[in-house]
Amino acid sequence: MTFSPELEARFEKLLRTYPPGRERGAMIPMLMYAQDEVGSVSQELIEEVARRVGVTPLQVQEVISYYSMLHPTPMGKYHVQICTNISCLLWDGDKLWEQACKKLGIGHKEVTPDGRISLEEVECIGACSWAPAIQVNYDFHHFVTPEQLDRLLDSLGKKQ
Amino acid sequence: MLYNEPSPLETRILSRRFGLPDSASIDTYLRTDGYKAFLKASGMTPEQIIEELKISNLRGRGGAGFPTGMKWSFVPRQSPKPKYIVVNADESEPGTCKDRVLMEYDPHQLIEGCLIAGLAVDAHKGWIYIRGEYRYLIEVMDKALAEAYEKGWLGKNIQGTGFDFDLYTHTGAGAYECGEESALLESLEGKRGVPRIRPPFPAVVGAFQCPTVLNNVETFCAVPPIILNGGKAFADLGVPKAGGTKLTCLTGHVNRPGVYELRLGFPVMQMIEEVGGGMRNGKKLKAFIPGGSSCPLLNAAECEGATMDYDSMAARKSMLGSGGVVVMDExxxxxxxxxxxxxxYAHESCGWCIPCREGTTWLRKILIRFHEGGGVRSDIDLMADISKNMLGRTFCPLGDAAALPTISIVEKFREEFEDHLNGKPCPFEHAGQMVMA
Structure with missing residues (x-):
């Protein structure tokens, strides 16, 4: 499997970060950074990372099933994550979630037919004092109103 | 730009650089006493550094509140194994968003805290374990680390002191459980984040089976001001058994939610009324979570006279926790x-211990049924009973974290459960049906 030169450089640095013989430590960061570039944690990626950190593909498989951010299938180009945990709930985060599901006609961890937007109801994302909060890919949006969410989803549907 | 306006009632020690132009840059840091604490510490013995921390009464800011100086003193310096520093930046406790701003606005303060910890326990390598959702903070920290290497504050023979130290970022991938120290170490090693049995504690057998100092971001960030101004100055800011300030994340039904740095011992009602600008829409206070959703809730009466510190919350059978305050109105x-x-908790239970895995799932099912109006009277006692049977029966505190708030809600707000009985719809117009993803 080939990656961009930037990602290869990052991998090389990562593998030197952990104590000798403990390169397995790089596994989860490698999967996260690679997923950002190739879109999902595919079987091919699992085998590639296993080879690079010196474990079996099964050992990678058992790790990825534990972590909620590692996706075996691709999410949308814009992965919209809406927090409904307690602090966001108190500022109607649950209503934002319902609104997004209704507008897009998809549910939890589902992708629109054109592959542009996916939705996920997430647990606390660490934006509690600026609730309700959502994340689009890695970008935070704070104090989100229903009108802002509506405009955001419209713009993501058209954005190149 | 700050996410919320500061409050004049704050005591800004750890957050004193927040809002300065380019506050995350090493130039700003060096202009404002940055890395002076490291230079001072490099002229102290490890025992003196640890003694200063003990004098400061600094207690772990991740939630457990263990005395930091004592924790560092448990590391066997004479061990032939390498020693490591690990920063817990897996901030995931619901209600908590303070480590985010500490890293975003002042990353070098965290780096300096790690350097001083390295001096204290003879460690020369460390990792900052940052939750996966905080990707932009990996970029902020990586940039700060690169600046520190470039200007000779990391790497070999730092500023001619003869001390070597390397520090790296490490991303998590979405798992609350990895904020628990032993699960974090498993995750750092490239494994599922399930907790380890203790003892041995991480100070003796930690990262990669080596002695490790593992603390929360805020704990490390408190170290440079303690070394620079002395432990006593820090201790004097707080209450007798807990020194300093706490970054408090005010969330929920207040007019001015935000992250504020308050002295330990700050009165709860003053925090709500004056720092938070009072209850939203002039409503009455009903319930209060002092430090993240793992803490037992207080009712409004219990908040009267309560202060934000370990002992005051313990006296009310709750905990100061992580600083994630959740305010709920009537x-x-x-x-x-x-x-x-x-x-x-049912989603985040790692499944390793049966009382937690089965208990959280069972409680979730009962609560869904109850909230939808399908509860029966015996469910109320059953929920308390299941919760009590989870307490203390798991490797890590997640089981307790799920049980404790549940017990407190069932005991303190029992009449609301009774109102839901016999198919009666939820009595609160505002609280509609919850979508179950």
Whole structure:
């Protein structure tokens, strides 16, 4: 499997970060950074990372099933994550979630037919004092109103 | 730009650089006493550094509140193994968003805290374990680390002191459980984040089976001011058994939610009324979580006279926790709140210990049924009973974290559960049906 030169450089640095013989430590960061570039944690990626950190593909498989951010299938180009945990709930985060599901006609961890937007109801994302909060890919949006969410989803549907 | 306006009632020690132009840059840091604490510490013995921390009464800011100086003193310096520093930046406790701003606005303060910890325990390598959702902070920290290497504050023979130290970022991938120290270490090693049995504690057998100092971001960030100004100055800011300030994340039904740095011992009602600008829409206070959803809730009466410190909260059978304050007004449905909290723990239970795995799932099912109007009277005692049977029966505190708030809600707001009985709809107009993803 080939990656961009930037990602290869990052991998090389990562593998030197952990104590000798403990390169397995790089596994989860490698999967996260690679997923950002190739879109999902595919079987091919699992085998590639296993080879690079010196474990079996099964050992990678058992790790990825534990972590909620590692996706075996691709999410949308814009992965919209809406927090409904307690602090966001108190500022109607649950209503934002319902609104997004209704507008897009998809549910939890589902992708629109054109592959542009996916939705996920997430647990606390660490934006509690600026609730309700959502994340689009890695970008935070704070104090989100229903009108802002509506405009955001419209713009993501058209954005190149 | 700051996410919220500061309050004049704050005591800004750890957050004193927040809002300065380019506050995250090494130039700003060096202009404002940055890395002076490291230079001072490099002229001290490890025992003196640890003694200063003990004098400061600094207690772990991740939630457990263990005395930091004592924790560092447990590291066997004479061990032939390498020693490591690990920063817990897996901030995931619901209600908590303070480590985010500490890293975003002042990353070098965290780096300096790690350097001083390295001096204290003879460690020369460390990792900052940052939750996966905080990707932009990996970029902020990586940039700060690169600046520190470039200007000779990391790497070999730092500023001619003869001390070597390397520090790296490490991303998590979405798992609350990895904020628990032993699960974090498993995750750092490239494994599922399941907890380890203790003893041995991480100070003796930690990262990669070596002695490790593992603390929360805020704990490390408190170290440079303690070394620079002396432990006593820090201790004097707080209360007798807990020194300093706490970054407090005020969330929920207040007019000015935000992250504020307050002295330990700050009165709860003054925090709500004056720092937070009072209850939203002039409503009455109903329930209060002092430090993240793992803490037992207080009712409004218990908040009177309470202060934000370990002992005051312990006297009310709760905990200071992580600083994630959740304020709930009179319109909040406590059954819905209990359900949302339990859904979280059921989702995040790693499944390693049966009382937690099965208990959280069972409680979630009962609460869903109850909230939808299908509860029966015996469910109320059953929920308390299941919760009590989870307490203390798991490798890590997640089981307790799920059980404790549930017990407190069932005991303190029992009448709301009774109102939901016999198919009666939720009595709170505001609290509609919850979508179950």
């Amino acid at each position: 319109d909040t449905c406590m059954v819905k709140a209990a359900l949302r909290i339990m859904r979280f």
